Amino acid sequence: MRRLLTHPLFGVGLALRLLLMAVLVPKAAAEWYAPFMDASVAELAHGLSLDPWGAFLARGGTPQAFPYGVAMWLALLPLAVLAKLAGVGALHAYALSLMAADFVLLLLLRRMLPERDTLVLALYWLSPIVLLATYGLGLNDLVPTLLLTAALWRTRQRRLCQAGALCAAAVSAKLSMLLALPFFLVYLLRNRSLRAGLPDYLKGGLLAGALLGLPFMASPAALRMLLQNPEMGKVYQFALQVGAGTVLYVMPLAYLLMLYLAWRVRRMNFELFSTLLGLGFLLVVLLTPASPGWFVWIVPALVAYQAGSGRAAIALTAAFSLLFVLENLPLPALSTLAAGAPAPGAPLPLPLLPLRHTVLTGLGIVLALRLWRESVRSNDYFRLSRKPFVIGIAGDSGAGKDTLADSLRGLFGAHSVAQLSGDDYHLWDRQKPMWQVMTHLSPLANDLESFATDLLALSDGKAILSRHYDHGSGRMGRPQRLASNDFIIASGLHALYLPVLRECYDLAIYLDIDEGLRRYYKLQRDVLVRGHSADKVRDALAQREPDSTRFIRPQARHAGLVLALHPVQPNLLEGPLGSAAPRVRLLVRSRQGLNELSLRRVLVGVCGLHVDLSMDGEASEISLTIEGDASADDIAMAAATLFPRIMEFLDLRPQWREGALGLMQLIALAHINQALSRRLLWQTSS
Numbered sequence: 001m002r003r004l005l006t007h008p009l010f011g012v013g014l015a016l017r018l019l020l021m022a023v024l025v026p027k028a029a030a031e032w033y034a035p036f037m038d039a040s041v042a043e044l045a046h047g048l049s050l051d052p053w054g055a056f057l058a059r060g061g062t063p064q065a066f067p068y069g070v071a072m073w074l075a076l077l078p079l080a081v082l083a084k085l086a087g088v089g090a091l092h093a094y095a096l097s098l099m100a101a102d103f104v105l106l107l108l109l110r111r112m113l114p115e116r117d118t119l120v121l122a123l124y125w126l127s128p129i130v131l132l133a134t135y136g137l138g139l140n141d142l143v144p145t146l147l148l149t150a151a152l153w154r155t156r157q158r159r160l161c162q163a164g165a166l167c168a169a170a171v172s173a174k175l176s177m178l179l180a181l182p183f184f185l186v187y188l189l190r191n192r193s194l195r196a197g198l199p200d201y202l203k204g205g206l207l208a209g210a211l212l213g214l215p216f217m218a219s220p221a222a223l224r225m226l227l228q229n230p231e232m233g234k235v236y237q238f239a240l241q242v243g244a245g246t247v248l249y250v251m252p253l254a255y256l257l258m259l260y261l262a263w264r265v266r267r268m269n270f271e272l273f274s275t276l277l278g279l280g281f282l283l284v285v286l287l288t289p290a291s292p293g294w295f296v297w298i299v300p301a302l303v304a305y306q307a308g309s310g311r312a313a314i315a316l317t318a319a320f321s322l323l324f325v326l327e328n329l330p331l332p333a334l335s336t337l338a339a340g341a342p343a344p345g346a347p348l349p350l351p352l353l354p355l356r357h358t359v360l361t362g363l364g365i366v367l368a369l370r371l372w373r374e375s376v377r378s379n380d381y382f383r384l385s386r387k388p389f390v391i392g393i394a395g396d397s398g399a400g401k402d403t404l405a406d407s408l409r410g411l412f413g414a415h416s417v418a419q420l421s422g423d424d425y426h427l428w429d430r431q432k433p434m435w436q437v438m439t440h441l442s443p444l445a446n447d448l449e450s451f452a453t454d455l456l457a458l459s460d461g462k463a464i465l466s467r468h469y470d471h472g473s474g475r476m477g478r479p480q481r482l483a484s485n486d487f488i489i490a491s492g493l494h495a496l497y498l499p500v501l502r503e504c505y506d507l508a509i510y511l512d513i514d515e516g517l518r519r520y521y522k523l524q525r526d527v528l529v530r531g532h533s534a535d536k537v538r539d540a541l542a543q544r545e546p547d548s549t550r551f552i553r554p555q556a557r558h559a560g561l562v563l564a565l566h567p568v569q570p571n572l573l574e575g576p577l578g579s580a581a582p583r584v585r586l587l588v589r590s591r592q593g594l595n596e597l598s599l600r601r602v603l604v605g606v607c608g609l610h611v612d613l614s615m616d617g618e619a620s621e622i623s624l625t626i627e628g629d630a631s632a633d634d635i636a637m638a639a640a641t642l643f644p645r646i647m648e649f650l651d652l653r654p655q656w657r658e659g660a661l662g663l664m665q666l667i668a669l670a671h672i673n674q675a676l677s678r679r680l681l682w683q684t685s686s
């Protein structure tokens with residue numbers, strides 16, 4: 001904060017604000033807003049009243065004075081009361097209230113764009129739109145803009161109940177903020193992991209909406225002020241006569257098309273959502289004779305756009321802002337000079353001045369087009385999920401395939417994952433005599449052709465009918481529908497066996513577990529969970545060894561990521577079944593690269609682990625040996641530090657695991673992040 005307050009640009013912006021407040025007396029503030037607040041405070045002297053509108057009209061005030069709700073009134077009230085007590089004029093109190101909202105919005109934008117103080121100060125704190133609309137014209141659109149930006153911020157933090165309440169407060173401050181709500185609903189509905197939070201959002205919104213809305217709705221004076229507000233009709237002023245008595249209202253049409261486009265983006269990230277919201281407001285501003293204060297609504301989106309798109313965006317926004325000033329500067333001389341289009345043949349009063357609104361709109365449309373193009377490109381990271389992300393996990397029986405698959409599903413959420421298990425493609429039920437001839441590890445004992453066909457269908461976004469092998473009864477269940485999803489996880493003994501399977505995977509993992517540990521895990525599971533006898537399991541292990549060597553272990557060379565668990569104390573594996581899980585170390589072999597240096601730094605720094613890193617001669621394979629116990633929270637923090645962008649793919653409350661399994665989640669996520677980014681590069685270059 002100290003760095004911000006001592007920044008030169010902050011001082012310049014503050015000086016400009018104080019200068020504008022000292023020099024200009026905005027008409028709307030002097031004739032409407034300040035007197036309304038002044039009357040409110042006087043009324044409070046006679047006891048708490050939640051109908052300042054009625055009190056103001058009863059004193060003979062104009063109905064145009066305050067067509068806003070409780071949230072706006074509460075935002076302006078504290079300093080109005082203090083000013084009254086201190087004998088300071090109501091107009092200064094009003095201006096200082098807006099400056100307070102202004103400063104809080106600066107702090108909020110600074111939180112949303114960390115380590116970009118100079119940029120945020122230059123693009124927001126020195127924004128000609130904010131300076132002129134707020135301090136030159138006395139318009140109070142900063143208040144609803146602050147509340148809505150706070151709602152965006154809480155949405156990004158997935159605090160959806162608060163986001164809903166802040167949206168309701170923004171609407172209470174200025175009814176036009178209703179335009180934002182459909183975009184919030186589209187964002188929450190179109191993200192499976194956020195959809196679960198929609199009830200929280202609605203709960204917060206309805207509760208705050210009731211608290212803030214009921215006093216307003218109960219005041220006939222308030223409703224009269226709102227309905228008589230001339231701003232309300234502006235939405236319909238840009239209309240096209242398309243036939244006798246048939247009118248096409250352009251702004252509502254454009255807004256609805258914008259909303260449809262937002263719905264069509266199957267999954268959107270936060271950047272696109274906030275940009276679409278800014279675009280929706282930009283259309284309102286461009287396609288109506290908008291009040292200058294409405295331009296304040298688009299400033300946060302323009303700041304984020306400029307911060308992400310560089311010099312051209314900054315130059316374009318600067319030109320747009322300066323034209324806004326030219327259009328709205330309250331200088332009588334300027335409006336005289338630019339009065340309407342010149343009579344035919346008469347000399348131009350001034351070159352192009354009457355065209356300033358046209359140029360402003362033109363620049364606005366260019367801004368809108370660039371905003372859409374830039375945000376869609378940044379959103380490709382999510383558009384890639386139009387094509388499911390397919391993960392293959394192979395390994396011997398008891399290697400941990402289902403455990404890893406289930407832990408990844410816990411991260412993305414069951415609503416976003418389709419799981420395919422190789423066990424469901426065994427050719428026979430358990431008691432069939434064919435198992436005397438063939439082990440489960442033989443490809444001939446599994447319907448790998450159907451496994452491949454079903455995986456291809458799921459990868460293509462189609463649903464399949466899949467049976468389920470019940471390890472309790474040893475029988476195949478009836479076929480059930482399995483829909484495709486954003487993530488498809490195919491795990492099984494032969495998941496990497498066929499080339500047609502391998503070609504489906506965006507990430508191929510092989511679990512190359514230590515044999516002693518695998519025997520330990522398999523015994524634990526098959527005896528304690530699946531109900532087999534220890535002797536039967538040991539016999540099966542011996543019987544399957546040739547097939548494991550011939551069909552299972554060779555699959556490791558087809559994997560981009562090989563994960564191997566090794567016991568730290570092998571001698572403990574001989575303990576009784578059900579004894580405490582042995583401590584393990586994780587060996588990682590990556591052939592795709594995984595930013596191993598930053599990964600090691602975070603694993604050591606954040607998780608306190610011991611990490612050895614090595615690579616082969618051509619650096620075609622990176623090897624990591626990770627030892628130590630990491631908590632689930634540390635692993636979650638490591639993931640957020642290493643690849644923040646993929647965190648938006650995760651469930652609302654991702655189920656991070658502790659220890660080796662949590663590290664396997666983290667390493668797998670690193671590879672998914674790499675693969676998604678590689679897909680993006682390929683898509684944008686092709």
Ligand SMILES: Nc1ncnc2c1ncn2[C@@H]1O[C@H](COP(=O)(O)OP(=O)(O)O)[C@@H](O)[C@H]1O
Pocket residue numbers: 395396397398399400401402403404521522524525565581660661
């Ligand atoms: N990373 C791990 N940490 C601890 N136990 C594990 C881990 N992976 C697997 N196990 C245990 O090993 C047994 C076999 O795991 P499972 O996922 O069923 O193997 P697979 O699906 O390859 O046959 C299970 O009891 C499981 O709890």
Ligand SMILES: O=C(COP(=O)(O)O)[C@H](O)[C@H](O)COP(=O)(O)O
Pocket residue numbers: 396397398401402423426430440470471472474492493530
């Ligand atoms: O080897 C496996 C494969 O499963 P996994 O890789 O999960 O060990 C199982 O023994 C068979 O599916 C038969 O199961 P059951 O022994 O229950 O008939």
